[in-house]
Amino acid sequence: MSDHVETSEQKPSDGVVKAPGLKGVVALESELSFIDGEKGELIYRGYDIRDLAEHTSFEEVVHLMWEGELPTQSQLDALHRKLQAARDVPSEVIDFLRQVPDDTHPMAVLRTAVSALAHFDEETEDTSRAANQRKAIRLLARMPVCIAAFARLRAGKEPVAPLEDGSTAHNFLYMLNGEEPGEAAEETFDVCLVLHADHGLNASTFTGRVIGSTLSDMYSAITGAIGALKGPLHGGANVEVMKMLKAIDDSDKDPVQYVKDHLAAGERIMGFGHRVYQTMDPRAAILQGMVEALSEERDARHWYEYQMQILETMQTEKHIDPNVDFFSASVYYMLGIDIDLFTTIFALSRTTGWTAHLLEQWADNALIRPRAEYVGPRGKTVTPIAER
Amino acid sequence: MSDHVETSEQKPSDGVVKAPGLKGVVALESELSFIDGEKGELIYRGYDIRDLAEHTSFEEVVHLMWEGELPTQSQLDALHRKLQAARDVPSEVIDFLRQVPDDTHPMAVLRTAVSALAHFDEETEDTSRAANQRKAIRLLARMPVCIAAFARLRAGKEPVAPLEDGSTAHNFLYMLNGEEPGEAAEETFDVCLVLHADHGLNASTFTGRVIGSTLSDMYSAITGAIGALKGPLHGGANVEVMKMLKAIDDSDKDPVQYVKDHLAAGERIMGFGHRVYQTMDPRAAILQGMVEALSEERDARHWYEYQMQILETMQTEKHIDPNVDFFSASVYYMLGIDIDLFTTIFALSRTTGWTAHLLEQWADNALIRPRAEYVGPRGKTVTPIAER
Numbered sequence: 001m002s003d004h005v006e007t008s009e010q011k012p013s014d015g016v017v018k019a020p021g022l023k024g025v026v027a028l029e030s031e032l033s034f035i036d037g038e039k040g041e042l043i044y045r046g047y048d049i050r051d052l053a054e055h056t057s058f059e060e061v062v063h064l065m066w067e068g069e070l071p072t073q074s075q076l077d078a079l080h081r082k083l084q085a086a087r088d089v090p091s092e093v094i095d096f097l098r099q100v101p102d103d104t105h106p107m108a109v110l111r112t113a114v115s116a117l118a119h120f121d122e123e124t125e126d127t128s129r130a131a132n133q134r135k136a137i138r139l140l141a142r143m144p145v146c147i148a149a150f151a152r153l154r155a156g157k158e159p160v161a162p163l164e165d166g167s168t169a170h171n172f173l174y175m176l177n178g179e180e181p182g183e184a185a186e187e188t189f190d191v192c193l194v195l196h197a198d199h200g201l202n203a204s205t206f207t208g209r210v211i212g213s214t215l216s217d218m219y220s221a222i223t224g225a226i227g228a229l230k231g232p233l234h235g236g237a238n239v240e241v242m243k244m245l246k247a248i249d250d251s252d253k254d255p256v257q258y259v260k261d262h263l264a265a266g267e268r269i270m271g272f273g274h275r276v277y278q279t280m281d282p283r284a285a286i287l288q289g290m291v292e293a294l295s296e297e298r299d300a301r302h303w304y305e306y307q308m309q310i311l312e313t314m315q316t317e318k319h320i321d322p323n324v325d326f327f328s329a330s331v332y333y334m335l336g337i338d339i340d341l342f343t344t345i346f347a348l349s350r351t352t353g354w355t356a357h358l359l360e361q362w363a364d365n366a367l368i369r370p371r372a373e374y375v376g377p378r379g380k381t382v383t384p385i386a387e388r
Numbered sequence: 389m390s391d392h393v394e395t396s397e398q399k400p401s402d403g404v405v406k407a408p409g410l411k412g413v414v415a416l417e418s419e420l421s422f423i424d425g426e427k428g429e430l431i432y433r434g435y436d437i438r439d440l441a442e443h444t445s446f447e448e449v450v451h452l453m454w455e456g457e458l459p460t461q462s463q464l465d466a467l468h469r470k471l472q473a474a475r476d477v478p479s480e481v482i483d484f485l486r487q488v489p490d491d492t493h494p495m496a497v498l499r500t501a502v503s504a505l506a507h508f509d510e511e512t513e514d515t516s517r518a519a520n521q522r523k524a525i526r527l528l529a530r531m532p533v534c535i536a537a538f539a540r541l542r543a544g545k546e547p548v549a550p551l552e553d554g555s556t557a558h559n560f561l562y563m564l565n566g567e568e569p570g571e572a573a574e575e576t577f578d579v580c581l582v583l584h585a586d587h588g589l590n591a592s593t594f595t596g597r598v599i600g601s602t603l604s605d606m607y608s609a610i611t612g613a614i615g616a617l618k619g620p621l622h623g624g625a626n627v628e629v630m631k632m633l634k635a636i637d638d639s640d641k642d643p644v645q646y647v648k649d650h651l652a653a654g655e656r657i658m659g660f661g662h663r664v665y666q667t668m669d670p671r672a673a674i675l676q677g678m679v680e681a682l683s684e685e686r687d688a689r690h691w692y693e694y695q696m697q698i699l700e701t702m703q704t705e706k707h708i709d710p711n712v713d714f715f716s717a718s719v720y721y722m723l724g725i726d727i728d729l730f731t732t733i734f735a736l737s738r739t740t741g742w743t744a745h746l747l748e749q750w751a752d753n754a755l756i757r758p759r760a761e762y763v764g765p766r767g768k769t770v771t772p773i774a775e776r
Contacts (some may be wrong), residue, residue, distance in 0.1 A: 031764030214619025224612030233603025
């Protein structure tokens with residue numbers, strides 16, 4: 001009968017679990033992805049990430065995450081058609097992007113754009129599963145358009161409309177650069193999208209599920225997730241990796257010495273270590289091969305060499321492996337993407353996982369909220385302001 | 389050394405706590421508010437809500453929540469001046485509100501407006517405590533301006549600029565209606581703002597703290613919190629209460645019979661019950677007196693009478709007490725506020741608590757994230773698409 005769930009903490013009593021930051025607490029069950037930190041394995045709905053990266057496209061993974069099975073060719077064709085039809089971002093949203101100052105954080109722009117897209121979607125407040133599936137398609141189709149439009153507008157160029165066909169990867173690179181990407185670039189970028197599509201109950205996915213658990217709408221949940229991913233403790237690491245590689249390149253400093261100097265000064269080397277993986281992140285291993293190939297192809301072998309020197313130094317000095325951000329940084333950079341857009345690419349890929357988690361949350365919803373323990377004062381009484 | 393905290397679930401192992409929805413788990417300590425559900429008490433930083441509602445203004449409570457102490461007169465004057473100076477919403481944001489369809493959910497509009505305000509705040513990415521305190525003032529000052537502007541624009545009227553002085557309550561009612569509110573209306577509305585300023589680790593406050601814990605910015609966190617509060621399981625209950633009262637009024641149905649019929653049909657009566665309070669929500673008790681006084685003053689005593697009949701029927705039939713939403717609904721309605729704006733008022737008041745919780749979170753940050761238990765398939769291998 002209780003319709004009001006804005007609950008809060010009661011007096012701590014026996015049986016209450018205290019878990020600062022919720023570390024080690026299992027909040028929910030999920031069928032979407034699994035990480036084996038000891039073995040260095042990442043699984044999406046039963047499939048190993050290495051198998052998916054090698055043998056499937058991003059859109060196949062999207063279908064897998066939403067529907068539970070890899071698509072047949074006709075199902076895949078239908079998804080491509082739906083994505084294509086949904087790439088028509090309302091002009092009001094593009095017009096607003098023209099007003100945004102050029103130096104605005106791209107993740108903040110994406111957050112506002114997604115929030116604003118809701119106003120021009122007639123199904124925003126329709127919470128049926130079918131409507132939510134259609135909204136997931138629109139979000140996945142329109143986020144790349146908004147990112148590319150802002151990137152061009154701030155460079156003084158007009159946005160480029162999406163193509164009549166082609167994949168998410170193909171369209172995004174086309175809209176960003178104004179020319180069709182080469183096959184190698186498209187394939188590389190597509191694999192990056194596959195690798196970032198889901199990763200368990202990370203902070204942004206958790207944010208989306210908490211918002212969704214109030215039975216708020218999908219746009220509210222994804223807007224919140226983007227805000228969480230924007231945080232430097234979450235999605236911003238590959239930006240920092242590239243800044244480091246550029247700093248090494250600009251300074252002509254030896255990468256090994258750079259790492260040793262920074263470690264000696266007690267500073268972080270970005271792109272290493274992971275709370276879960278005790279061995280190499282399988283996504284990093286896949287990306288490493290791509291960096292090597294791309295650096296050969298683009299005649300930019302120095303990036304790969306810097307990274308291998310940094311990697312070997314870190315393994316020797318700190319016994320720590322690179323994570324997914326370490327190699328995605330140089331991949332995106334060699335594809336010609338502005339450094340500060342890297343996290344938005346993470347977001348557009350992760351929209352797959354975010355929306356899949358929301359569909360899973362709403363299939364059997366329960367409000368997600370822990371309690372706080374009150375440790376403030378008690379028993380105070382208001383003194384009239386004149387006597388304070 | 390780990391800079392990458394996009395962690396996720398490991399294999400469930402001994403010692404892992406399973407807590408679906410995180411019910412009963414204490415995620416953090418807070419000095420901000422405390423609810424004693426047995427006694428029916430709500431405390432902000434040591435002060436009973438009844439004492440605060442009777443003896444302090446909303447701005448005094450804002451200072452209390454941010455600074456830990458009630459303000460002196462000169463501190464209060466300074467806060468009023470800062471709020472006044474910060475009510476200048478950038479024209480780009482108001483212009484965007486002109487583009488939003490009239491039938492858009494006001495909480496969605498507020499979510500976009502807050503997200504967009506970030507782009508025109510030079511301190512958005514400055515994460516120092518001083519900058520965050522200034523952003524909290526700007527958010528509290530500008531949210532009422534955006535809400536009132538959208539409410540007028542959708543009614544075909546021009547937005548009204550804020551006054552040169554006056555309280556948050558005074559300015560909001562003035563900007564909404566285009567005329568200065570009477571003293572009784574302002575006082576009543578001010579008490580409503582005091583009553584909703586904080587309520588422990590509810591779902592929207594928790595959302596804000598999760599986003600903040602990635603070290604994302606204040607606008608990202610408040611945007612996410614608005615999205616959570618929008619959910620019908622969280623902030624939308626008083627809207628539903630007023631719809632019920634209107635339905636009773638329109639039908640000329642006896643309120644007692646209305647309740648009995650709905651209960652017999654297994655339907656909810658909105659505005660009753662609370663997960664924490666086992667007796668009457670102290671905020672509901674305060675609002676009940678305000679409904680009675682306001683219904684006399686506005687010659688609209690029927691609303692109070694309907695509510696008392698509903699209340700008595702629910703207590704007799706279900707042994708359940710009204711919550712804060714039950715009486716705030718009719719208060720806002722009698723103040724002439726559109727029903728669908730009720731949750732935005734909740735949001736503007738709760739921005740006090742949201743921002744106070746963020747300042748508390750960032751004073752000693754730890755990432756907030758639980759784990760999921762993977763219950764999906766394993767060991768699948770990709771079949772080529774032609775063979776699926």
